[in-house]
Amino acid sequence: MFIMITVEHLTKRYGDYTAVNDVSFACKPGRVTGFLGPNGAGKSTTMRIIAGLTPPTSGTATIAGVNYRDIPNPATQVGVLLDASAQHAGRTGAEILRLSAMTMGLDLTRVDEVLAWVSLTPEEAGRRVRNYSLGMRQRLGIANALLANPKILMLDEPANGLDPAGIHWMRTLLREYADRGGTVLLSSHLLHEIEIIADDLIVIGQGRIVAQGAKDELLAGTGAHVKSTDDQTLGQALVDAGFAAHPAQGGGITVDAEPEQVGRIALDSRVSLIELRGGDNTNLEAMFLQLTEQTQREQPVNQGVVR
Numbered sequence: 001m002f003i004m005i006t007v008e009h010l011t012k013r014y015g016d017y018t019a020v021n022d023v024s025f026a027c028k029p030g031r032v033t034g035f036l037g038p039n040g041a042g043k044s045t046t047m048r049i050i051a052g053l054t055p056p057t058s059g060t061a062t063i064a065g066v067n068y069r070d071i072p073n074p075a076t077q078v079g080v081l082l083d084a085s086a087q088h089a090g091r092t093g094a095e096i097l098r099l100s101a102m103t104m105g106l107d108l109t110r111v112d113e114v115l116a117w118v119s120l121t122p123e124e125a126g127r128r129v130r131n132y133s134l135g136m137r138q139r140l141g142i143a144n145a146l147l148a149n150p151k152i153l154m155l156d157e158p159a160n161g162l163d164p165a166g167i168h169w170m171r172t173l174l175r176e177y178a179d180r181g182g183t184v185l186l187s188s189h190l191l192h193e194i195e196i197i198a199d200d201l202i203v204i205g206q207g208r209i210v211a212q213g214a215k216d217e218l219l220a221g222t223g224a225h226v227k228s229t230d231d232q233t234l235g236q237a238l239v240d241a242g243f244a245a246h247p248a249q250g251g252g253i254t255v256d257a258e259p260e261q262v263g264r265i266a267l268d269s270r271v272s273l274i275e276l277r278g279g280d281n282t283n284l285e286a287m288f289l290q291l292t293e294q295t296q297r298e299q300p301v302n303q304g305v306v307r
């Protein structure tokens, strides 16, 4: 499949500090890629490098094989929202979009189309941005990114400040955009949102990638859950067979083995099974906390959090 955003061995150092450390990933068309990591992990820096705003120390970031800065009229190819507060506060929302449209050589009727799309009323579009709420700034930033109907969208924390209806709207917009063949790279701290919308995940901690791949595969459960008439005997038999087995919270045993192996061991041990199924899917929050545990500012206060 043709890759739209390619990041290869990207490193960014500020003095002795390494903000991005040998990061490689790819974002594909038709898919929403969620970019996750604790505060200061290096997400914004990576996105700024992709958008040609920060030079890398080493490595490359390209859009369909080309550096962002070498793309003619790049905003027509890649819609970027990196900092919703970076807009000129003294201009109205409509003025900002008109200026962008003119810079990109677009028909000005497009401005009204995207304003309607992001649900900013004509009255709101006529207000100065300094009087916008954070959510309105985000909507304006998304409108700006969508202006030229680009094939790629790169959004840093676009849901920040959006109300629940706004988050729902953005989720639908990005899903439809990807379903039409667009490529989306999206950073967010709203793990529940990412869990719903992302097809692929990249998890970064202290500048390094700690996990990446298709969401379904990353969150797929492993192991098995089993309940029997004699969990003690079965648990011991599982351990004797070399599998890690622990009492499960709601009763029964969770074991790091395939259900078929568990069934065989139960048969050999002459223990009757009451229930046997594959392991539960992990939720994204549990996976995130576990993967980034070493890089979190806050360490888990009790074992129930992730272990």
Ligand SMILES: Nc1ncnc2c1ncn2[C@@H]1O[C@H](COP(=O)(O)OP(=O)(O)OP(=O)(O)O)[C@@H](O)[C@H]1O
Residues within 6 Å of the ligand: 014, 019, 037, 038, 039, 040, 041, 042, 043, 044, 045, 046
């Ligand atoms: N211009 C700079 N000079 C020095 N350090 C910088 C600079 N820009 C970023 N950093 C550092 O690089 C690290 C990564 O920052 P970055 O903004 O990429 O993190 P992030 O993952 O986007 O975090 P957040 O989730 O808080 O937005 C941070 O420690 C930050 O302080």
